[in-house]
Amino acid sequence: MTWDANLHVGVTTLAEPGAAPASATRELSYLEAIRDALRYELRRDPSVLLMGEDIGVYGGAFKVTQGLIEEFGEQRVIDTPMAELAMLYAAIGMSFQGFRPVVEMQFADFISTGFDAIVQFAATNHYRWGQPVPITIRAPGAGGLRAGPFHSQCNEAWFVHTPGLKVVAPATPADARGLLLSAIRDPNPVIYYETKYLYRSLKGPVPEGEAGLVPIGRAALRREGEELSIITYGAMLHEALNAAAGLEQAGHSVEVLDLRTLKPLDEQAILATARKTGKVLIVHEANRTCGVGGEVAALIAEHAFAYLDGPITRVAGPDTPVPYSPPLEDAHRPRAETILAAARQLLAY
Amino acid sequence: MTWDANLHVGVTTLAEPGAAPASATRELSYLEAIRDALRYELRRDPSVLLMGEDIGVYGGAFKVTQGLIEEFGEQRVIDTPMAELAMLYAAIGMSFQGFRPVVEMQFADFISTGFDAIVQFAATNHYRWGQPVPITIRAPGAGGLRAGPFHSQCNEAWFVHTPGLKVVAPATPADARGLLLSAIRDPNPVIYYETKYLYRSLKGPVPEGEAGLVPIGRAALRREGEELSIITYGAMLHEALNAAAGLEQAGHSVEVLDLRTLKPLDEQAILATARKTGKVLIVHEANRTCGVGGEVAALIAEHAFAYLDGPITRVAGPDTPVPYSPPLEDAHRPRAETILAAARQLLAY
Amino acid sequence: MELPAELLTRAHYWMRLTRALDERGTFLHKQSKIVGGYFSQIGHEALSVAAGMALGPDDVAAPMHRDLGTYLVRGLHPQRILAQFLGRVGGVSRGRDANLHGMGDLSLGLIGFISHLPASTGVIAGVAHAFKLKAEPRVAMAFFGDGGASQGLAHEALNWASVFQLPMVVICENNQYAYSTPLARQMHIEHIADRAAAYGMPGVIVDGNDFCAVYQAASEAVARARAGAGPTLIECKTMRMRGHAIHDNMAYVPPELLASWAQRDPIARMEALLRDRGLLDDAALTALLAQIEAELDAAQAAAEASPYPDGATVTEGVYAV
Amino acid sequence: MELPAELLTRAHYWMRLTRALDERGTFLHKQSKIVGGYFSQIGHEALSVAAGMALGPDDVAAPMHRDLGTYLVRGLHPQRILAQFLGRVGGVSRGRDANLHGMGDLSLGLIGFISHLPASTGVIAGVAHAFKLKAEPRVAMAFFGDGGASQGLAHEALNWASVFQLPMVVICENNQYAYSTPLARQMHIEHIADRAAAYGMPGVIVDGNDFCAVYQAASEAVARARAGAGPTLIECKTMRMRGHAIHDNMAYVPPELLASWAQRDPIARMEALLRDRGLLDDAALTALLAQIEAELDAAQAAAEASPYPDGATVTEGVYAV
Numbered sequence A, B: 001m002t003w004d005a006n007l008h009v010g011v012t013t014l015a016e017p018g019a020a021p022a023s024a025t026r027e028l029s030y031l032e033a034i035r036d037a038l039r040y041e042l043r044r045d046p047s048v049l050l051m052g053e054d055i056g057v058y059g060g061a062f063k064v065t066q067g068l069i070e071e072f073g074e075q076r077v078i079d080t081p082m083a084e085l086a087m088l089y090a091a092i093g094m095s096f097q098g099f100r101p102v103v104e105m106q107f108a109d110f111i112s113t114g115f116d117a118i119v120q121f122a123a124t125n126h127y128r129w130g131q132p133v134p135i136t137i138r139a140p141g142a143g144g145l146r147a148g149p150f151h152s153q154c155n156e157a158w159f160v161h162t163p164g165l166k167v168v169a170p171a172t173p174a175d176a177r178g179l180l181l182s183a184i185r186d187p188n189p190v191i192y193y194e195t196k197y198l199y200r201s202l203k204g205p206v207p208e209g210e211a212g213l214v215p216i217g218r219a220a221l222r223r224e225g226e227e228l229s230i231i232t233y234g235a236m237l238h239e240a241l242n243a244a245a246g247l248e249q250a251g252h253s254v255e256v257l258d259l260r261t262l263k264p265l266d267e268q269a270i271l272a273t274a275r276k277t278g279k280v281l282i283v284h285e286a287n288r289t290c291g292v293g294g295e296v297a298a299l300i301a302e303h304a305f306a307y308l309d310g311p312i313t314r315v316a317g318p319d320t321p322v323p324y325s326p327p328l329e330d331a332h333r334p335r336a337e338t339i340l341a342a343a344r345q346l347l348a349y
Numbered sequence C, D: 001m002e003l004p005a006e007l008l009t010r011a012h013y014w015m016r017l018t019r020a021l022d023e024r025g026t027f028l029h030k031q032s033k034i035v036g037g038y039f040s041q042i043g044h045e046a047l048s049v050a051a052g053m054a055l056g057p058d059d060v061a062a063p064m065h066r067d068l069g070t071y072l073v074r075g076l077h078p079q080r081i082l083a084q085f086l087g088r089v090g091g092v093s094r095g096r097d098a099n100l101h102g103m104g105d106l107s108l109g110l111i112g113f114i115s116h117l118p119a120s121t122g123v124i125a126g127v128a129h130a131f132k133l134k135a136e137p138r139v140a141m142a143f144f145g146d147g148g149a150s151q152g153l154a155h156e157a158l159n160w161a162s163v164f165q166l167p168m169v170v171i172c173e174n175n176q177y178a179y180s181t182p183l184a185r186q187m188h189i190e191h192i193a194d195r196a197a198a199y200g201m202p203g204v205i206v207d208g209n210d211f212c213a214v215y216q217a218a219s220e221a222v223a224r225a226r227a228g229a230g231p232t233l234i235e236c237k238t239m240r241m242r243g244h245a246i247h248d249n250m251a252y253v254p255p256e257l258l259a260s261w262a263q264r265d266p267i268a269r270m271e272a273l274l275r276d277r278g279l280l281d282d283a284a285l286t287a288l289l290a291q292i293e294a295e296l297d298a299a300q301a302a303a304e305a306s307p308y309p310d311g312a313t314v315t316e317g318v319y320a321v
């Protein structure tokens, strides 16, 4: 038996529902959309620079930055020593002198090695002495790739809890580009969670130029429905959409909200969908306890209580490290089927 | 104007409701109870040792470990270089050779400097290769002492989210001792949040010997009531009890649940009180978003939904660093009055 | 090389101002006007003032909790510092950060300090990196202590500075203790400057209580950095003459050690030098001290006149807009 | 000093076994039987085997992702390693951890590796600390690379070991690259061993492709540590002969550099030595290789016979009870 042989083979093409495609769009993979955003910002703004381990000559562990050192030179695409903490502190220092560094963590899992720079310095600085810290931290996260406990983490909740940061998690190529543009231009430290699983497996239309900007703090309604709301983000959006399609076949009308920004959460959109359907299913790949789903549930339980017709339900990664072996990882990572089962139960409530 | 001149003056004495006092108890301050637990374990178990910055000769920044190096020697009360990451990794290594290290973070705020050792190594090890990591990390946390953004943090949610850790947060001298005994004996990494604010301001009866053990994972009902449940932990317990007393005078019957353990949460006790009163107010000093309160709310919204008579409400520290200046810190830290106001609103729902 | 009279006189003023301000801070804490912690820097005046004076106006420094002199030299007004200590709106952090934390003001080339040592050494590496990328002839200066030297970040930042050959000067203030921990428990070597070799950068040892020695070493390092020749590590040997913070009675410090360092007081040495060179006499000193007290009285009055922040503003400013 | 024939023959077996197992791993990955990543260690056989053999049975090692030889020498059976690579229940981590991560087994004195480099150097400092506290004559050995040397933890752990004078030996495997990053981008010095002086410990440079050199240096360091004379840093100069991981074609490595190191292949050198000393001939080598293939065939069959873990067990074992 071999596992995941076709993990990267079936490419999903996602139409962006709701938004009429802008005049100029291209079909890009999720990864290409990220690279496109980096290139676009590097061209547009001379203060933007990239830093990271193996991002220059090698083009990055996932080749996201491939070709950029050739175009922009090693002054703007900086291969660094293997030192996440110094790297992130250095980015802060550069930002104090007019740069807008975009720092690549080789995997989101290594963000913990530079934790202090983010949560203690960058997050608090503007509050303390008024100096903005316009840095972007790219964190390639999440699982499904048989990469084991240290290359599959979804650790966004650490930062969603920490005041002073912004956290985004695009689920589509258009958002991957659009949110990265916004992150780089934001005067605050933004952690940009990109989903490795989607890098090459997902393609979609991506608006060009400024038209593609996606504002931080705004969720996207990916599917409208009446009976149930699924609230999710990242790779789970696609599992949720599959589940919703399955439910439609069974005659159910399901709404799917893609959070896109995890901090600040789009409370309005969250509460609007909860109030509309009265039944909420929250889905994320990250470990359940104290994850973003808990916060979303709490917001709804406080501010949309009167509209609820059933228990706020969560489908999330169990509270374990992400295991390596395929049957274990498959049991760990929520899938359309898991979501379907939970949704059916909630619909029947 | 001078602030907080009598911050440490008024000593509250807390009777432990519910539990009949064990035959042998002493009145100890919260700080003395911690020291007593350390001494008790050091005497009982030769594999227990203490490590930290300035904990030996100096007796610790807060004098928690005062006198212990004199009694147990510098082999068991180890003054370390100022290197939290090495310290925590060393503790892991020591635990692999039969020791049970208790590591003091000088302030909970510096736990982020040793973050990797905790969340990447200690938390995952037993799951990965089956070797337990029996270490205890003492984290003196929380505010109210005019100590500013880096000596006042409540960062427990980072660890509550991370699988493989246990997290406790005693609110009384008896629990301070009893949970520390349990933490040290637990075969897993336990983060022990002690509240600096209570060190000398709170005294209470503390059972002696083995009778004082408090199991990890069990909340304590500090006050029984019918109309509303306040769920809280740490220093906020005392604000909540004050608020509950105030509400009683206004004719309201309020229940107060002290979580004591934050991971694993005592879901049974949480759901029981929520089902009983139907109205839940969650209180913590930590920043609101993605805090432990969000998780508690989510648990209730999922598993006690049918019993709810009002929105699950949270009173928490706002999403900012803990500011220094007294009027700012006072506005940041929940107090009995804040809790009262929220409770009144919920009671009126 | 003999330093010019004007420079020494200026340095003397800064050193005296630093000590007087520090003593005022201690007094305000005794009066409970400053709440929370307070860090005294007595004994550090020579190094903090000299390092600060070695920089040019466009350079950037990240002083730490005992480098009050550097803040002053770079132009941070005592009024803003006192208002900071007192938690007032007029303080550098507008009441948000405590004591010497968060006293950043880039218009003065100052990075605000956070507790997590030696954070600002990492930040300074980035500032220096920016100068290099922009090809600006500017220098960035970091400070860390004998305690901070044990932190991984000290290593990472020094390595970073040397890999990229950045215009950075690192002042290591070896004051023999990190809180209660003596040097020998912090490291198994005698000279922190010897670590410079681990990064292929020059390491210099100076008497941190001798203004002229620190000034000369720092000026050379600044010149090297400005010329594009890379970073330097300067170890200033000194002694923390007070407790770690105000509540600490320093029982762990052998009295002989303190006594021997008291003989080497940086201000006394500076004044002996000035007198030797005919630049100071009793009358001039008395006048200077009176002038400084008057300056500080005015600064304190203004600081105390500054209001406490309004609690309602607690959530303001978390994000830049 | 000439090493005994028996020892060299044993070392030769381990080195050949290491390479054969590694090549099998690569092949299993090509076959998609191993999924996810795979790290080859070709070129590291001398150092990983020699370091492992310098330890005694009660000592503890924390090898990293290219120290397959050390795992084998310490007694980890190829069957458990292959089952680990294949994600089976019979693997060291029972399918929970990936490739060479998490291959810990304290009954063999092995600490499981995590990705976050150089984590296990910190853990080993603690193991060594425990030995010292218990006054046991045991030694703990850490491994980190030229990349890991840039991490703050490398500094903190070396400093810790020297402050407490721990029985610790640190093998720095300088294989010229950290992923695509060449040494000169990682540090501004030539010899990582020179950093030992920053901790007041001996630093030794050896040819990491020469079994005898590594064995002798490691044995001396182990003896020093066991005798209570404190830690040693040994830098093994070697070359990573494959890509960082299996997907990496190493286009960034100058072909001449690779070619020159190919001349210094550790196994070829060992075999030349053995032939010189009359301990090996063609027939013996053929027999040894056949024996190793047979051993690995059996190990692989047993590993493949081991089941995948049951998905239902995913939440088991997070906590020790």
Ligand SMILES: Cc1ncc(C[n+]2csc(CCOP(=O)(O)OP(=O)(O)O)c2C)c(N)n1
Binding pocket: B053, B082, B084, B106, B110, B113, C066, C115, C116, C117, C118, C144, C145, C146, C147, C148, C149, C175, C177, C178, C179, C240, C244
């Ligand atoms: C990472 C970190 N751990 C612990 C502390 C608590 N702490 C504050 S100052 C200090 C001692 C610092 O010593 P040193 O670096 O020598 O500076 P000094 O106070 O002697 O000037 C300690 C342990 C801290 N600030 N940061």
Ligand SMILES: Cc1ncc(C[n+]2csc(CCOP(=O)(O)OP(=O)(O)O)c2C)c(N)n1
Binding pocket: A053, A082, A084, A106, A110, A113, D066, D115, D116, D117, D118, D144, D145, D146, D147, D148, D149, D175, D177, D178, D179, D240, D244
């Ligand atoms: C803290 C951390 N950051 C990044 C990585 C990603 N990574 C894995 S191996 C590697 C290179 C390691 O180089 P080196 O230490 O020289 O070991 P080598 O692979 O050359 O044997 C990198 C960057 C990591 N494992 N840990």
Ligand SMILES: [Mg+2]
Binding pocket: C145, C146, C147, C173, C174, C175, C176, C177, C178, C179, C240
């Ligand atoms: Mg010091």
Ligand SMILES: [Mg+2]
Binding pocket: D145, D146, D147, D173, D174, D175, D176, D177, D178, D179, D240
């Ligand atoms: Mg390497």
